[in-house]
Amino acid sequence: MSRLKDVKRLFFGEASEFSIIVDHLKSDKPALFGLGVILLLVIMAVFADVISPYDPNAQDLSRRLEPPSWEHPFGRDEFGRDILSRIIHGSRISLTVGVVVISISLLIGTALGALSGYIGGWVDMVIMRIADIFLAFPGLLLAIGLTAVLGQSIINVMAALAIVNWPGYARVIRSQVLYIKGLDYVEASRVMGASNARILVSHVLPNSFAPIIVLATIGMGWAILAEAGLSFLGLGVQPPTPSWGSIIATGRDFIFRAPHITTIPGIVLALSILAFNLFGDGLRDALDPRLRI
Amino acid sequence: MLRYIVRRLLLVIPVFIGVSLIAFLIMKLTPGDPVLNVLGLQPTSDPSFIAAIRAELGLDDPIYIQYGKFLWRVLHGDLGRSIGSNKPVILLVSEALPRTLLLVVSSMIVAIAIGIPIGMVSSIKQHSVVDHATRVGSIFAASLPDFWLGLMLMMIFSYYLGLTPISGYGRPEHIILPAVTLGVGLAGLITRLTRSSMLEVIRQDYIRAAKAKGMSEREVIFKHALRNALIPIVTVLGLQFGFLLAGAFFVEWVFAWPGIGRLAVQAIQQRDYPVVLGALLVTSIAYVVINIVVDIIYSYIDPRVQYE
Numbered sequence: 001m002s003r004l005k006d007v008k009r010l011f012f013g014e015a016s017e018f019s020i021i022v023d024h025l026k027s028d029k030p031a032l033f034g035l036g037v038i039l040l041l042v043i044m045a046v047f048a049d050v051i052s053p054y055d056p057n058a059q060d061l062s063r064r065l066e067p068p069s070w071e072h073p074f075g076r077d078e079f080g081r082d083i084l085s086r087i088i089h090g091s092r093i094s095l096t097v098g099v100v101v102i103s104i105s106l107l108i109g110t111a112l113g114a115l116s117g118y119i120g121g122w123v124d125m126v127i128m129r130i131a132d133i134f135l136a137f138p139g140l141l142l143a144i145g146l147t148a149v150l151g152q153s154i155i156n157v158m159a160a161l162a163i164v165n166w167p168g169y170a171r172v173i174r175s176q177v178l179y180i181k182g183l184d185y186v187e188a189s190r191v192m193g194a195s196n197a198r199i200l201v202s203h204v205l206p207n208s209f210a211p212i213i214v215l216a217t218i219g220m221g222w223a224i225l226a227e228a229g230l231s232f233l234g235l236g237v238q239p240p241t242p243s244w245g246s247i248i249a250t251g252r253d254f255i256f257r258a259p260h261i262t263t264i265p266g267i268v269l270a271l272s273i274l275a276f277n278l279f280g281d282g283l284r285d286a287l288d289p290r291l292r293i
Numbered sequence: 294m295l296r297y298i299v300r301r302l303l304l305v306i307p308v309f310i311g312v313s314l315i316a317f318l319i320m321k322l323t324p325g326d327p328v329l330n331v332l333g334l335q336p337t338s339d340p341s342f343i344a345a346i347r348a349e350l351g352l353d354d355p356i357y358i359q360y361g362k363f364l365w366r367v368l369h370g371d372l373g374r375s376i377g378s379n380k381p382v383i384l385l386v387s388e389a390l391p392r393t394l395l396l397v398v399s400s401m402i403v404a405i406a407i408g409i410p411i412g413m414v415s416s417i418k419q420h421s422v423v424d425h426a427t428r429v430g431s432i433f434a435a436s437l438p439d440f441w442l443g444l445m446l447m448m449i450f451s452y453y454l455g456l457t458p459i460s461g462y463g464r465p466e467h468i469i470l471p472a473v474t475l476g477v478g479l480a481g482l483i484t485r486l487t488r489s490s491m492l493e494v495i496r497q498d499y500i501r502a503a504k505a506k507g508m509s510e511r512e513v514i515f516k517h518a519l520r521n522a523l524i525p526i527v528t529v530l531g532l533q534f535g536f537l538l539a540g541a542f543f544v545e546w547v548f549a550w551p552g553i554g555r556l557a558v559q560a561i562q563q564r565d566y567p568v569v570l571g572a573l574l575v576t577s578i579a580y581v582v583i584n585i586v587v588d589i590i591y592s593y594i595d596p597r598v599q600y601e
Contacts, residue, residue: 133311
């Protein structure tokens with residue numbers, strides 16, 4: 001669909017901005033694939049108790065390391081637990097970490113970024129220098145350091161990931177705010193007597209939505225990967241709670257005898273990250289009118 | 294130009310203070326009493342003796358003085374001693390860091406060797422099957438978790454095919470699998486960047502002019518298009534350095550590569566906090582310094598960069 005066609009449809013009232021975005025997404029096959037996988041993950045996480053064929057923690061040591069079979073399509077792990085059920089339950093951890101980390105980062109990033117861009121002056125300088133320092137650290141390394149000293153738990157993993165993740169959002173929001181606050185219609189609403197808070201909430205923030213939703217979608221993939229990585233190093237979810245990263249980590253010891261323990265959760269993990277990346281990419285293309293060519 | 298470089302170098306100071314402050318705060322958050330950590334005493338030891346040592350170690354000082362002393366020690370290369378081996382942390386870290394840098398640089402070479410040619414072919418054959426396959430393949434490569442990919446490559450190439458050593462360090466072939474594992478994700482990114490950058494460049498007037506003058510397609514692509522398309526790729530390579538350093542933590546752990554990542558992960562598991570902090574601090578400083586070097590190189594490659 002061409003850009004000119006979009007403008008025409010908008011101009012003649014044939015379509016709203018939202019329906020144009022949906023149309024673009026519908027024609028973007030990779031993005032649709034991503035969305036499909038994401039929906040599947042959500043269903044898996046919400047209905048884990050109903051869907052999973054076995055208790056994820058039920059052990060059967062006499063049948064440990066069993067390869068995939070009709071009875072257990074993904075095989076059994078080193079304690080004879082059903083890997084499929086563990087992967088289904090593991091999706092809860094992955095999605096929870098993703099949603100919580102991105103929500104906290106967004107909350108902190110939006111608040112600080114908006115303040116920084118809108119107020120300017122020394123407030124801007126202080127907030128941005130703090131953000132710079134965080135951005136100067138390789139994020140995942142800082143998260144590793146923080147979880148190492150805070151202690152191994154899922155709450156600490158989420159806290160550490162949110163702490164290292166907010167500056168990116170703050171930067172984007174700040175630049176959007178700086179751009180939007182200089183536009184004529186914002187100036188007009190100020191002349192009409194709108195307060196700073198009102199301008200920020202009703203004009204500036206809603207218009208900063210597009211880049212943020214893209215960042216948040218791709219950020220979900222990052223958070224899921226980071227959680228799996230930390231759990232792989234033994235810093236995240238503690239046994240026996242199933243997490244994709246920790247299943248891969250335990251499978252490592254049996255990689256040559258029972259490769260299915262490592263291979264299958266890794267494929268699920270990679271597919272999930274891919275899904276968020278593809279959908280984020282598609283959203284970026286659909287939300288940015290310049291890319292709709 | 295010189296002013297830009299000096300200003301860029303001066304910017305290291307606040308970043309270094311911030312990085313060291315975060316490291317210091319992490320150290321303060323560390324569970325356990327540092328006196329007991331250092332001396333290995335039981336909590337039942339004589340309280341007056343412990344109080345004397347606390348005073349001697351400066352733990353009774355106000356927090357900003359403690360930070361000042363910490364910064365002074367770090368600037369003098371004193372990162373404390375490992376609780377496990379009692380060796381100076383700086384010694385362990387300075388042994389491991391070059392190995393990690395070797396791994397990171399090798400993975401960059403792998404990524405460039407894969408990413409640039411594929412990205413070029415994809416852009417020249419835009420909208421072809423090759424182009425579509427490349428786009429999906431590159432995003433897939435960037436989505437693969439390093440630690441899992443490492444295990445898979447190890448299983449296929451070392452165990453089933455017997456082509457490479459399973460893990461370790463010392464012989465040149467030891468670096469192949471770790472470098473490929475770490476480089477694949479970056480290769481995906483470089484492929485996408487090369488493609489989009491080339492597509493942008495080959496639509497420019499000077500490319501059309503070069504073709505109109507009768508230059509061959511090959512000459513236009515290699516002499517004009519690629520050279521200009523490389524500029525954003527160099528920047529991204531610099532920016533990716535930090536991600537590769539973090540990725541190296543996982544890859545080194547998988548392949549038993551004795552770099553700074555493996556040192557840190559081992560220290561985390563043994564709760565050897567001075568080593569963990571030393572490794573993180575040195576890695577972060579390396580990251581900051583390398584970013585600055587890349588910025589300066591970038592200003593040489595592209596004279597249009599504004600030094601404001």
